[in-house]
Amino acid sequence: MTDFTIRPATRADDDTIWAIIGPAFAAGETYVVPRDISRPDALAYWHSPGHHVFVAEDANGTVGTYYLRANQKGGGAHVANCGYIVRPDTAGRGVARAMASHSFEEARRRGFRAMQFNFVVSSNERAVRLWQSLGFDIVGRLPGAFEHPRLGFVDAFVMFRALTPA
Amino acid sequence: MTDFTIRPATRADDDTIWAIIGPAFAAGETYVVPRDISRPDALAYWHSPGHHVFVAEDANGTVGTYYLRANQKGGGAHVANCGYIVRPDTAGRGVARAMASHSFEEARRRGFRAMQFNFVVSSNERAVRLWQSLGFDIVGRLPGAFEHPRLGFVDAFVMFRALTPA
Numbered sequence: 092m093t094d095f096t097i098r099p100a101t102r103a104d105d106d107t108i109w110a111i112i113g114p115a116f117a118a119g120e121t122y123v124v125p126r127d128i129s130r131p132d133a134l135a136y137w138h139s140p141g142h143h144v145f146v147a148e149d150a151n152g153t154v155g156t157y158y159l160r161a162n163q164k165g166g167g168a169h170v171a172n173c174g175y176i177v178r179p180d181t182a183g184r185g186v187a188r189a190m191a192s193h194s195f196e197e198a199r200r201r202g203f204r205a206m207q208f209n210f211v212v213s214s215n216e217r218a219v220r221l222w223q224s225l226g227f228d229i230v231g232r233l234p235g236a237f238e239h240p241r242l243g244f245v246d247a248f249v250m251f252r253a254l255t256p257a
Numbered sequence: 258m259t260d261f262t263i264r265p266a267t268r269a270d271d272d273t274i275w276a277i278i279g280p281a282f283a284a285g286e287t288y289v290v291p292r293d294i295s296r297p298d299a300l301a302y303w304h305s306p307g308h309h310v311f312v313a314e315d316a317n318g319t320v321g322t323y324y325l326r327a328n329q330k331g332g333g334a335h336v337a338n339c340g341y342i343v344r345p346d347t348a349g350r351g352v353a354r355a356m357a358s359h360s361f362e363e364a365r366r367r368g369f370r371a372m373q374f375n376f377v378v379s380s381n382e383r384a385v386r387l388w389q390s391l392g393f394d395i396v397g398r399l400p401g402a403f404e405h406p407r408l409g410f411v412d413a414f415v416m417f418r419a420l421t422p423a
Contacts, residue, residue: 116331123333163376165282166404167289167413207399209375210329231397231415233373238332247333249397249415 100144107153155186171203208250266310273319321352337369374416
């Protein structure tokens with residue numbers, strides 16, 4: 092497994108972040124984001140208020156990005172949420188797993204007690220297996236909640252794991 | 258059961274809406290909103306971009322308010338989401354049920370195929386029973402996802418129902 096450097100993103104990373112998130116949103120198979128979202132809107136979404144954005148780099152440049160945020164406010168603010176996207180040509184090299192491990196540490200450090208994914212598309216089997224291997228349980232199934240561009244209406248999963256205190 | 262008039266809210270309703278949502282947020286037992294949220298922030302949240310806000314009225318004035326929105330964008334935009342709050346001194350008179358029925362019709366009219374509640378606090382048993390009586394299933398359980406001011410960490414439910422086409 093390759094070593095990755097994962098660090099907080101700055102707005103100077105916008106070009107490489109867009110090069111990673113743009114194709115994923117345009118494909119429309121994993122994120123509940125409009126497929127025709129513009130670069131400014133996509134970057135505004137990724138950098139939403141309350142999002143902590145990170146990039147993963149190796150010798151070949153930026154290979155992935157993720158955000159970490161509180162999933163809810165008020166009485167729900169102890170549960171974190173993340174979104175991860177890997178550069179298409181680096182899939183299968185452990186980038187997502189490395190970012191996930193980093194995000195768990197980062198979430199613990201910030202005092203979160205658990206992490207929740209609100210919308211894991213069931214046809215994204217690779218992601219479901221990855222999250223399960225990293226301690227996530229499927230705690231909910233949203234029937235037909237995602238309209239997949241090729242498969243039509245498919246279920247989405249809510250996934251959840253506790254984070255042991257730092 | 259009393260008859261209620263339910264109509265779209267305008268900013269002229271802000272005083273009465275705040276008189277309804279303010280106490281609910283301050284109590285902190287049902288919504289994932291900071292208990293000390295200010296009036297401007299609470300109204301900005303209730304009237305968030307993409308929210309359609311309604312008020313329910315009877316002979317005594319405004320007795321409840323709800324918002325309707327798309328729960329997700331992109332491939333998830335066919336599922337609606339709502340939040341409902343009843344004026345405390347009118348609980349038990351069918352206001353929530355009337356607003357829910359209205360919201361189902363409104364959601365159908367706008368082309369939504371289903372409705373999802375993302376975070377129903379499990380200790381809010383009255384709400385859980387009401388939603389179940391209105392066709393919602395518990396499709397997910399979020400362990401300890403809500404820190405209740407009196408009960409500590411309690412589970413929250415994800416609830417879901419299909420909407421038959423208009």
